[in-house]
Each structure stands twice: as structure tokens, then as C-alpha cells.
Amino acid sequence: MTIPSPIPRRIAHFDLDTFFVAVERLKDPTLVGQPVLVGGRGPRSVVATASYEARVFGCHSAQPMTQALRLCPQAIVVPPDFASYRTASEGFHAVLREASPLVESVGLDEAYADLTGIGVAADGPREAAEAARRRVRGELGLAVSVGIAGSRTVAKVASDRAKPDGVLDVPVGGDAVFLAPLPLRDLPFLGPRAEERLRAAGVRTLGQLAQLDERWLLATFGSHGLGLARRARGIDPEPVHSDARAAVSVSREVTFGEDVTDLDRLRQVLRAHAEEIGADLRASERRARTVTLKARWPDFTTFTRGATFGQPLQTTEQLSSAGASLLDQLFVQEGRHPVRLIGLGATNLVEDAVQLGFEDGRLLHDQQLDRAIDEIRDRFGNDALWRGLAPRRRWR
Amino acid sequence: MDTTIQQGELLTIQQGDLLFAVGRALGSVPQKNAQPLLTCVLLEADKDGLRVTGTDLDVTTSVLVPCAVRTPVRMAVPARHFHEVIRKLPRGAVTLAQAGSQCEVRYGDGKGWSKFHTQPADDFPRVPELKAASKITIEGDALARMIERSAYATSDEPARPQLNGVLVHGTDKFVTFVATDGHRLSRSTRKGAFGDLTKDGVIVPARVLSSVSKFASEATSPVELRIADGKNHIGFATQVGEYQVQVFARLIEGPYPNYEQVIPKDNPRALTLSRTDLVEAVDIVASHADSNTQQIRFSLRGGKFSVSSATADFGAGEQSVEAEYAGDDMEIGYNARYLLQILRNIPTERIVFRLKTSLSAGIVEPVGALPQADEELLCLIMPLRLPDAVG
Numbered sequence: 137m138t139i140p141s142p143i144p145r146r147i148a149h150f151d152l153d154t155f156f157v158a159v160e161r162l163k164d165p166t167l168v169g170q171p172v173l174v175g176g177r178g179p180r181s182v183v184a185t186a187s188y189e190a191r192v193f194g195c196h197s198a199q200p201m202t203q204a205l206r207l208c209p210q211a212i213v214v215p216p217d218f219a220s221y222r223t224a225s226e227g228f229h230a231v232l233r234e235a236s237p238l239v240e241s242v243g244l245d246e247a248y249a250d251l252t253g254i255g256v257a258a259d260g261p262r263e264a265a266e267a268a269r270r271r272v273r274g275e276l277g278l279a280v281s282v283g284i285a286g287s288r289t290v291a292k293v294a295s296d297r298a299k300p301d302g303v304l305d306v307p308v309g310g311d312a313v314f315l316a317p318l319p320l321r322d323l324p325f326l327g328p329r330a331e332e333r334l335r336a337a338g339v340r341t342l343g344q345l346a347q348l349d350e351r352w353l354l355a356t357f358g359s360h361g362l363g364l365a366r367r368a369r370g371i372d373p374e375p376v377h378s379d380a381r382a383a384v385s386v387s388r389e390v391t392f393g394e395d396v397t398d399l400d401r402l403r404q405v406l407r408a409h410a411e412e413i414g415a416d417l418r419a420s421e422r423r424a425r426t427v428t429l430k431a432r433w434p435d436f437t438t439f440t441r442g443a444t445f446g447q448p449l450q451t452t453e454q455l456s457s458a459g460a461s462l463l464d465q466l467f468v469q470e471g472r473h474p475v476r477l478i479g480l481g482a483t484n485l486v487e488d489a490v491q492l493g494f495e496d497g498r499l500l501h502d503q504q505l506d507r508a509i510d511e512i513r514d515r516f517g518n519d520a521l522w523r524g525l526a527p528r529r530r531w532r
Numbered sequence: 533m534d535t536t537i538q539q540g541e542l543l544t545i546q547q548g549d550l551l552f553a554v555g556r557a558l559g560s561v562p563q564k565n566a567q568p569l570l571t572c573v574l575l576e577a578d579k580d581g582l583r584v585t586g587t588d589l590d591v592t593t594s595v596l597v598p599c600a601v602r603t604p605v606r607m608a609v610p611a612r613h614f615h616e617v618i619r620k621l622p623r624g625a626v627t628l629a630q631a632g633s634q635c636e637v638r639y640g641d642g643k644g645w646s647k648f649h650t651q652p653a654d655d656f657p658r659v660p661e662l663k664a665a666s667k668i669t670i671e672g673d674a675l676a677r678m679i680e681r682s683a684y685a686t687s688d689e690p691a692r693p694q695l696n697g698v699l700v701h702g703t704d705k706f707v708t709f710v711a712t713d714g715h716r717l718s719r720s721t722r723k724g725a726f727g728d729l730t731k732d733g734v735i736v737p738a739r740v741l742s743s744v745s746k747f748a749s750e751a752t753s754p755v756e757l758r759i760a761d762g763k764n765h766i767g768f769a770t771q772v773g774e775y776q777v778q779v780f781a782r783l784i785e786g787p788y789p790n791y792e793q794v795i796p797k798d799n800p801r802a803l804t805l806s807r808t809d810l811v812e813a814v815d816i817v818a819s820h821a822d823s824n825t826q827q828i829r830f831s832l833r834g835g836k837f838s839v840s841s842a843t844a845d846f847g848a849g850e851q852s853v854e855a856e857y858a859g860d861d862m863e864i865g866y867n868a869r870y871l872l873q874i875l876r877n878i879p880t881e882r883i884v885f886r887l888k889t890s891l892s893a894g895i896v897e898p899v900g901a902l903p904q905a906d907e908e909l910l911c912l913i914m915p916l917r918l919p920d921a922v923g
Contacts, residue, residue: 425824446689448824487843489827491867492914493714494794494893 144308146251146261146284147376149291150232150268153279153300155245156185159224160214162277171211175201178393180476184216188300218412219518227276235268238376248288250376262305269303286311287372293322311370316343323368330357330364342368386416387428389479395434397474399467403460409480410456415510417482423448423490424482427455429462432477441466448486451502452509455482540629540636543577545599547621547639550582552775553595554615557586559743560593560779561611572608573615574656575628575635577601586611587657591740594659596776608651609635617646660765660780665758666728668700670707672751672770674722674904678709679745681720681909684873686738687713694735697784699791700757701733702726710791711738716870717791717912718877724906727757734759735784736766744768747777759783795912796893799886801862803830803837804899805855807883811875813839813851818868820849826868827916833861841868864890865916874911879903890915 152158156174161167171190175183183204186195193208205211225244232239238250249268251261265282272280283294285306293315298304306314315323320331323342333356339345346368353361366372388409396402406429417423427449428442441462449455459480467473512520557573565571565588574585578601585594607630617637618626627638637646670678679698687695692714699710707729708721748755751770758767768779814828820841821827828841837855842848864887875883880898887894896911 486824487822487827489822489825489865489916489918491715491825491870491916492891494712494717494912494914495714496914 143253145286146254146308147286147288147291148236148249148251148261148265148282148284149288149295150228150247150249150265151281151283151295151299152228152245152272153281154185154187155224155278156216156221157187157214158278159220160217162224163217163220164214167212167214171195171208173201173204173208173211173213174216175204175213176215176391176393177201177213178391180391180393186211219513222416224276224278228272228278228280231268231271231275235264238378240376240378248291248376251284258308262303265303265305285314285370287367287370288374288376289324289367289372290315290370292324293318296322312343312346315368315370316341316346318342320345323364325367326364330360333357385481385483385485386413386424387430387479387481387483388412389430389477391432391477392475395474395476396478397472399463402463402475402478403456405478406459406463406480407452407456409478410452410459413480413482414450414452414455414506415513417450417485417488418506418510421488422485423450423488424455424485425449426482426484427458427462428481428483429459429466430477430479430481431463431466431475433473434476436476438477439466439470442483444484447491448484449482450488450490451506453502453506455480540631542603542605542628542630543582543599543601544625544627545582545597547618547623547626549597549599549775550584550626551615551618552772553582553584553597554611554618556595556747556777557584557593558611558615559586559746560588560591561586562588568610569608569651569655570657571611572651572656573611574606574608574653576606577628578604585656585659587659589657590737590782591743592657592659592780593743594778594780596778598774603630605630606653606656607635608653608656609648610651614648617648621646659778660760660767662758662760662765662767662780665760665767668707668727668729668757668759669754670722670726670757672748672753672755674907675751675755676745676749677904677907678707678720678722679741679748681877682709682711682718683738683741683745684877685711685713685716685718685911688738689713693784694786694788697735697737698741699733699735699788700729701731702729703731704729708733710788712789712791712912715867715914716874717794718874719791719795719910721908722904722906723908728759732786733788734763734766735786735788737781737784740766740768740779740781744779747772747779751777794893795910796886796888796895799888799892799895801832801857801859801887803832803855803857803885803887804882805837805853805885807875807878807881809853810839810883811872813853814868814871814875817841817849817851818872820846821868822846825916826870827865827918828868828871829918830862830864830866832857832859832863859887862887862890863918864894865918866913867916870913874913878909878911891917 157172172187173183173190174185175181181201183197183199183201185197190208190211195204195208221244229241232247232249236249236251240248251264254260254264261284265284269280272278279301281295281298282303283291283298285291285294290311294304294306320326320334348365353365425448426442426444428440430440432438443458576583581596582599583596621639629636633650634647635650682698695713702708704725706721706723707726710719750772752773753771755768755770764783766781766783770777817828817839822843828839831838838850838852840850874896878898879902882899884897884899885894893912893914898909
């Protein structure tokens with residue numbers, strides 16, 4: 137009797153290349169081949185995505201826009217258009233969900249898919265990944281890089297090295313060998329302080345990290361250290377979680393070009409946030425039990441305030457008024473301040489089943505209104521319709 | 533037995549009588565309070581007997597039990613501590629005595645004694661006087677039933693205090709107890725003349741009713757409800773054997789919402805079925821429901837009825853239930869917990885759901901007469917909106 141060899145675990149990490157830039161180029165093909173920076177133009181704006189052409193000059197995401205423009209003055213700055221990014225992202229995830237039943241979104245432009253046992257031959261997972269890449273390219277016009285390996289950690293490292301527009305299929309059983317020559321910083325969740333400690337101990341590569349004495353790791357980093365060494369050996373049992381569990385919150389925030397003191401303006405921005413969060417919740421058939429407000433003063437003091445509701449919220453109206461009263465509460469507790477950043481979040485998400493009350497005429501009305509607005513925007517674009525109180529230009 | 537009066541002796545009482553009084557009064561004593569006096573029960577002895585009173589300022593319970601009083605007295609003893617000891621004492625006579633600032637309990641025919649610190653009784657809150665009160669009289673068991681059939685539907689959210697209580701109102705022909713939390717409603721009615729009832733009625737805190745229903749079910753005389761003229765206080769009084777029990781409470785300020793307008797008049801779809809069958813199905817299927825929304829689904833298709841539930845976290849389940857239904861196919865969602873509470877408080881075996889749409893209030897009613905033919909019951913439940921419901 138022979139024991140059949142087990143089906144090897146194959147996890148793929150899909151990562152859209154310079155996602156925001158790629159979407160902007162679809163909207164405006166003249167941007168192709170040009171150095172492009174997606175982000176605001178205000179004095180405090182940061183780069184959301186830099187095209188490869190701009191990266192050559194040292195531009196990268198999360199960099200202050202002013203600095204990026206000093207490095208690459210000829211770059212074209214495009215304000216972000218999140219509605220388009222979300223639409224593209226939904227298309228991307230839909231393709232992946234047809235490739236595998238187990239897909240976990242980790243952002244607009246990134247997702248893990250469990251491809252274990254997909255296809256008949258040993259290269260089934262790779263073929264499935266290639267097919268998904270072709271569909272994303274053909275149907276959405278976007279380039280996506282893929283890393284395939286025996287674990288999430290290694291798949292993520294591989295997708296990074298597959299960029300741009302490539303596939304890196306780490307051979308079955310070859311995860312540790314693949315990681316061994318790579319520098320420490322390539323390992324996800326290895327922070328700069330841990331890297332510094334390891335470098336001080338003479339460790340330069342993931343292969344060296346993998347061979348460190350566990351007692352030393354435990355003494356130096358605690359149990360986190362053992363985890364690092366295990367992942368440096370390519371051992372990471374964390375499964376791909378289906379999306380039903382993955383998304384735990386929806387939030388929006390904006391940093392103002394100039395600090396805002398006008399309460400009406402702040403409420404308008406919260407309403408605009410509520411509009412987007414509400415649309416997200418409705419599209420994914422979820423409701424929020426908790427609404428959080430985030431506000432930052434000019435001195436960078438940051439506050440968060442939250443309120444939890446017995447009846448989970450979903451309508452723009454509910455989210456917006458919850459945000460407004462949290463803001464009032466914050467100002468009462470902390471005094472009125474100019475605001476540098478304001479954000480609204482929906483957390484504690486539950487399934488979309490709302491207990492109706494005898495006096496819910498108003499609620500049902502708001503829900504119908506939201507649904508109608510969502511449909512119009514779906515058909516005619518996000519700018520087709522705005523509520524009277526919401527500011528039209530939000531990214532200034 | 534030594535009959536000489538010893539120093540400081542106040543009264544002699546049966547352990548069982550004392551325990552009943554202290555136990556009932558304890559129900560109104562707050563667990564913790566910054567004022568030590570409020571964690572005490574007040575003991576008052578006079579020619580009528582021993583009166584034991586506990587209060588949290590909102591609700592006051594006072595019980596008068598027979599005893600042989602030697603010296604009239606008023607003193608306050610720590611409620612929980614006192615109850616704890618009295619509970620353990622052997623049956624038979626116990627004697628309360630004053631020993632300095634302490635209250636001494638002598639028991640077991642001189643076998644033992646227990647001493648408690650007392651608090652100055654003069655500051656103990658007065659029992660509210662119900663001046664020029666209007667009066668309503670209801671048999672104890674009927675009162676207990678009406679409380680049981682309504683109080684579960686009250687809300688505990690402080691945002692709408694009116695809904696934290698049960699509306700007691702009526703005319704000279706009936707009395708009605710109504711409670712709702714905005715999602716479900718229960719209306720329990722008893723026909724007859726019960727006294728000075730008005731249409732506006734009074735809102736009695738649910739908390740009070742839970743202690744009232746306890747003694748109402750064991751009352752040996754009808755329970756008398758007295759409502760103070762300003763409609764700010766209510767008192768419940770009855771006899772439990774030799775004991776006189778009284779509960780006073782602050783009423784919740786009205787007006788109560790006009791609940792009658794939410795009772796649907798034209799719900800054409802009738803679903804008739806066995807209550808126990810439905811309770812069983814809902815109870816099993818709800819194990820798969822979201823722990824938060826408790827959502828279950830009624831499916832009425834082609835004359836067949838089933839209850840189902842499905843969640844990403846807890847799997848799925850479905851059970852069909854024999855039912856009579858003639859109407860268009862429909863699906864409607866409910867909170868299983870709300871539904872079970874309603875079903876468990878309907879006393880008949882056959883029940884009927886009267887429905888209109890999957891978004892509107894449904895009526896749940898007993899089919900046929902209640903065990904007490906002069907009583908009626910009507911429940912309403914609002915659905916859970918299902919994202920994908922049909923009908």
C-alpha cells in the first residue's frame with residue numbers, strides 16, 4: 137500500500153502594479169510613459185502612488201508631495217479618484233474570486249488566494265494565477281504581479297520580487313531556499329528596530345535569521361522572535377481567510393491643506409465621508425454597530441471618539457449624524473481647535489439585517505434614498521449627484 | 533422558658549416571619565450606595581407588629597409581620613448582612629433587643645446571639661404617602677399574569693424612559709397592560725370593573741413590576757393599586773397570609789406613545805400553526821443565527837412554511853413546520869429572541885400570525901379563548917429587514 141503524497145499548499149499573493157497610477161492612465165492615456173504622482177497638491181499632501189518613471193527619481197508612496205516634486209519637478213500630479221479605484225478594485229477581486237473560493241482582500245490592490253489543489257496537474261496553481269492575470273489585464277487593463285508559494289509570507293515576498301507585471305512561482309518545498317539570500321527588510325512584519333538589533337548581531341540575510349539560536353531569539357525579542365525565525369524559514373501556517381471575516385472596518389479620512397475651524401465645513405466633510413462609507417457598507421451588505429471619529433489638531437495631537445449603537449447603522453444620514461455628534465462631544469471635552477485631519481470610521485460590522493421598529497418610516501425613507509443615490513452613481517459616476525450639504529471638491 | 537424581660541428587649545418574633553419581611557424588603561435595597569443608610573432595612577415595631585422597609589429611593593418595599601412588641605422602636609440595620617444571618621437561624625422565636633447602638637438578635641432559646649451595627653433611623657427616607665389616591669383592585673393571580681404577559685416587551689434603553697415601563701390603563705369595563713420597546717409590543721387585557729382607571733393611565737417601571745409579580749402570585753387578597761393624585765407615585769398593597777406587603781414606586785412621566793396607531797388594521801395574510809412546534813423550530817434554527825441580530829427567516833412558499841437561518845460564522849439550519857397559510861409566497865425575517873419571548877408568553881397551543889409585507893408589523897395572537905375567558909392578548913412584532921427578501 138502506498139500513501140498518496142499530500143497536495144502541496146499553494147498560496148498566491150496578487151498585487152496590482154502602481155494601482156492608482158494605472159487607473160489614472162486608463163482614464164487619461166497621455167499619462168502613459170510619464171512620471172506620475174497620485175496625491176493632493178496641498179502643502180501637506182503625501183504621495184499615494186508614484187509611477188515607475190517617477191520612482192527612478194527617488195519618489196515613493198507616503199513621501200511628502202513637496203519633497204517628491206523637488207526630486208522630480210517634471211512629474212504630473214493627479215488628484216486621487218477613489219471612486220474609480222474602488223470600481224477597479226471590485227473588478228480585480230471579482231476575477232480572483234472566480235479563480236479560488238478562498239480569497240482574502242488586504243486592500244484595494246492586494247489579495248491572497250488559496251490555490252491549493254487547483255487544476256489537475258502540478259502546475260495547476262500557476263496556470264490559475266496566469267489565467268487570472270490575463271483576465272485582469274484583458275478586462276480591466278491593469279497589470280498585476282503574483283507570488284506563489286507555500287505560505288502567505290513567502291507569497292508576499294515573491295510578489296514583490298515579481299514586479300513589475302510578473303509571476304514568481306517558488307517551487308514546492310523551496311520556500312526556505314528562496315528566502316535565504318534575501319535581506320532582512322524583505323520579510324513582512326520585521327520592523328526597523330528588529331532589523332537594527334539583528335544587524336548589530338551580524339545577521340544580514342533571512343537565511344542567517346532562520347538559523348539563529350531560538351534561545352537567543354526568545355531572550356532578545358520574546359516570542360515574536362521565534363515567529364520571525366520561523367517565517368524566515370518559510371514556515372507560516374496562517375490560512376487565507378475568506379473575505380466574509382476579513383473586512384472589519386470601513387473608514388475615510390482627509391488631511392486639510394489648511395487647518396479648518398469652521399464647524400459647518402467639518403460637518404460637511406464628515407457627511408462626505410459618511411456618504412462613501414455608507415455606499416461601501418451597502419454594497420457589501422453590512423452594517424456598523426460602532427462609529428468612530430478621528431480628529432487631529434495642528435500640533436498633531438490626535439483624538440478618536442467612538443459610539444456604539446444597539447441598532448447597527450448603514451444609511452448616510454445615520455453615519456453622518458453619529459459623526460457630527462461625536463465631533464460635538466470632542467469639542468465639548470477638549471475645547472474647540474482648528475482641525476488638521478478629520479476621519480470617520482465604521483467598525484464592529486455585522487450582517488445586513490436591521491430590526492425594524494414601529495416608527496421606522498423615516499429610516500426606510502433614508503434607505504430608499506441611499507439606494508437610489510448609489511444606483512445613480514453606479515450608472516453615471518460618483519460626481520453625478522451630490523447631497524446639498526456635501527462639498528463637491530473634497531480633495532482640496 | 534425564661535419569661536422575664538431582659539434588658540433592652542424590644543420584641544419577639546418567629547424566625548420565618550422575620551425572614552419573609554427582611555427578604556422582601558431586601559428586594560428594594562441597592563447593592564451598593566454611597567449612603568450607608570440606603571443599604572439598610574428600617575425596622576419599626578409598634579402595636580401593629582414589625583414593619584421592615586427597604587428602598588433605593590425609586591422603589592420602596594415595606595412588609596408588616598406579626599410579633600409581640602415590648603418596646604416600640606425604629607432602627608436601621610445593614611440589609612444584606614442582617615438577612616444573611618436571619619436566613620441561617622434555627623426556626624422558632626427570636627428576640628430583638630437594643631444593646632447600646634447595636635441591634636442584638638437572640639435565638640435558639642438563649643443558645644446564641646448576634647449583634648449588628650445600626651444606623652440612625654431618623655434620616656431613613658419616608659415611605660411616600662399616597663394622598664387622595666385613585667384606587668384600582670385586581671386579583672393577585674390575574675395581576676401576576678398580566679405583568680408576565682407584558683413586562684418582557686419593555687425597553688431598557690434610557691433614551692426613551694416612557695418605554696422602560698408598562699402602561700396600565702383602562703375604563704370601567706376593562707384594564708389593559710401594554711409594553712413595547714419600539715420593535716415588539718404586548719397588550720394584555722382583562723375585562724371587568726377594577727376601579728379608577730383612565731385612558732391615559734400610568735406608566736409603571738418594569739423593575740417594580742418584577743417584584744410586584746412575585747408577591748401578587750402568592751397574594752391571599754386582591755392587590756390594591758393606589759395612584760397618588762399628582763400621578764407621580766403608585767403603591768401596591770396586598771396580604772400574603774398574615775403578612776401585609778406594600779410596594780411604592782415613582783411612576784414614569786408620560787405621555788405614553790399612542791400605541792394603538794401602530795396596531796395594523798388590515799393584515800390579510802394569516803399563518804396559523806402550533807405554538808410548541810414553532811418554538812421548537814425557532815429555538816433550534818436560531819443556533820445558527822448571528823449572535824447580534826438573532827436573525828431567522830420565515831419562508832412561505834407554495835403553502836409550505838419553514839424557519840431557517842444561515843451565517844458565515846455559525847453555519848445554517850432549516851426546519852419545516854406544519855401550518856395553515858393561504859396567500860402569496862413571502863419571506864420575512866425576525867429576531868429569534870423577540871419571537872421566542874412572545875411565543876412563550878401566549879397561553880394557547882394554536883396561534884396565528886397576521887402579516888402584510890416583509891417590512892411591516894405582524895400581529896401574533898392566540899387562536900381561541902385564553903384559559904381565563906375574560907382575558908385577551910395581542911402581540912406585535914416588527915420584522916428584521918432581510919437584504920434579499922421576497923414578497
